[in-house]
Amino acid sequence: MDQLKRQAAARALEEVRDGMQLGLGTGSTAKHFVELLGERVAAGLKVIGVPTSEATRADAERCGVPLTTLDEIDHLDITVDGADEIDPELNLIKGGGGALLREKIVAAASDRMIVIADDSKWVPTLGKFPLPIEVIPFGLGATRHAIEKAFAACGVSGQMAVRKAKDGHVFVTDGGHWIVDAQLGRIADPASLARALSAIPGVVEHGLFIGLASSAVLAGGEGIRVIERRKPKGD
Ligand SMILES: O=C(CO)[C@H](O)[C@H](O)COP(=O)(O)O
CATH class of the missing domain: 3.30.70.260 (ACT domain)
Structure with missing residues (x-):
């Protein structure tokens, strides 16, 4: 499972370009993204991140990812975050790790939100996860x-x-x-x-993220699936 989470994180990292301002999600999957991002930063990638929790702030600092806040900047290019459930409309349940408020503020300030997960998070209908x-x-x-x-x-x-x-x-x-x-x-x-x-x-705030995710990267035994949201952000 951890391997799948890392694969999803690695696929999302392919979307990151030099100079981007990034939202950094919370949870075990998002932690893989922060670690992989740290490796790219060490190799010369220039990005700046806004963490969605104190736990992610600590991880990002440990991995050498430069950080800022949504007071210093008011807009992000991409947020990469995990989810507890993802439905076919890319509506989400989030907050299993307790960071839903900052996660939603950061996602809403981002041009794109990429959700990364192992494919056990993909459900036909939200609600089994509390x-x-x-x-x-x-x-x-x-x-x-x-x-x-x-x-x-x-x-x-x-x-x-x-x-x-x-x-x-x-x-x-x-x-x-x-x-x-x-x-x-x-x-x-x-x-x-x-x-x-x-x-x-x-x-x-609540953990229903409606119309915020732009795409989902799902890693499973058969490989990686990238699902794009059809409607524009916010709809
Ligand atoms: O919403 C979250 C934290 O508030 C997490 O993204 C969600 O709980 C998924 O976590 P994990 O990647 O550990 O399964």
Whole structure:
């Protein structure tokens, strides 16, 4: 599996050109991309990156990838990031690693988002992977109630749980928020659910990435597949 992730990362690296400003994703697949990018930088490639998490910042620094922020620059050429699920419209569930908020900000600031994954992430319909919803701890009971109402309006339902870290404490995101993971099973209309969740005041962001991915690089036993999104970015 790790080999497949690295192959997908290597294929995405072929899209990187000298002088590009890059969004650097989070997770085990994105980490391969950062490592391979570091090798190219050591060989003379001139790029600058914006990390989507403190973990990726540390990896990029270790690999010698020059970094900046979206305060210093306001636009990126390509973001390369992993995903937890990818559907045929290239809608995604992201946030398994807890970095969904920065990942979405960085992807939205990019001309192109290339998703890299092993082909186990390719699904006909999103929802088997628990949907991460980043929330403000204040008023969580009321926010959960509003989320349940949004689920019902969109024809989905399922258990919700506040994410815990390995040490048993509540997982806190890089932005200081909590994550509620929702076991929905099948999300028939991810765009409607995304809109409904975004309208809830206590929801900071959710892991549905709709219309953001430009292409997906999927590595499997039979080789690499590159799937291009048909609609323009944002649609
Ligand atoms: O969204 C993410 C982190 O917030 C990751 O991209 C996603 O969880 C996939 O991770 P991995 O490459 O380790 O399978």
